Amino acid sequence: MYDIDIMRVSSCILVPRTLQIFEPHVHGGYEVHYVLSGRGAFDLEAQTIGVRQGDFFYTRPGTMHRMVVANGEYLLQYIAILELDPDHDADLADDMEAMVGEGRIRRLGDRYHALFAQISRQTMSIDSRQQRAASARMAGFLYDLMVDTPTASGSHPAVEHALEFMRSHIAVSYSLDDLLAELALDKSYFIRLFKKNVGVPPMKYAMNLKMSAASDLLRTTPEPLAAVAARVGFDDEYHFAKRFKQWSGTAPGAHRR
Incomplete structure (x- = not known):
């Protein structure tokens, strides 16, 4: 054990x-x-x-x-x-x-x-x-x-397309509707498909990517909070700080100590 x-x-x-x-x-x-x-x-x-x-x-x-x-x-x-x-x-x-x-x-x-x-x-x-x-x-x-026996991904092409969109748009603010327009899929169908393949809803996963990137920027660069927020698609540093604390459990400044 x-x-x-x-x-x-x-x-x-x-x-x-x-x-x-x-x-x-x-x-x-x-x-x-x-x-x-x-x-x-x-x-x-x-x-x-x-x-x-x-x-x-x-x-x-x-x-x-x-x-x-x-x-x-x-x-x-x-x-x-x-x-x-x-x-x-x-x-x-x-x-x-x-x-x-x-x-x-x-x-x-x-x-x-x-x-x-x-x-x-x-x-x-x-x-x-x-x-x-x-x-x-x-x-x-x-x-x-x-x-487990190693297996191939088996991900649906639409899920792979969505993941690539999210990775390439970390610095951009976008909504679920924007993502759906890119994929040309029904909302309910896509949410079920994404959650089945990835394990979480699409916009939660997108936020995880943004917050993980922000955490790395906070630890490795001296950039001010507003600049970090902008680099992960937030226009308002206070809104960013609130979302970051919800995600990590600590304020952004704690990641620089």
Whole structure:
């Protein structure tokens, strides 16, 4: 049995698509990658693996690796760091190696977008219960991954179109009606279809993308709040601050401390 109070998700962030390359580096924990869109490659010591939308893989502690993205390309991905206790989490580490394998690509498609958005939000919470919940969700995800037979995404083309629209319109304010006009679909039908494939309603997922991007900007840039709000499609920084607090549980300023 895996002890989620020992296996800990120390961070889970949406890495901006503007990030093009990392220098070779190592981590003290397991580094988990889930690609939302784009394509690129990772150098893992003696091997290079290509990745694209929907791919999942991980690296072990101490493995030298780096991300490489060609000119004109991009990667939008979640990266999570897992801290495993060598004594209590040995079974989990062994199972991951046997059933998933370091650097081995699992093509998961779009079905875990909402899960990673939720884990990311919970790891940033100041509430320790939310942080433990993130670890529990990650443990459940890994367990499911190890017992399920890998499958292709199977997403409906309209859902894939909607997801690409959302990813490319993070900086734009738009409504569900705007999205429906792009897709030329009935509202009730599309909402049911999207929720079945992704797990949450379309505009909730769209807001998760915007807030995850805003969280990264708050942590990594000195831009004023109004500028951050504008970069994720908000004209009013006070409205943005309210929505951000609803999403993360903390005010935007707390992410800069």
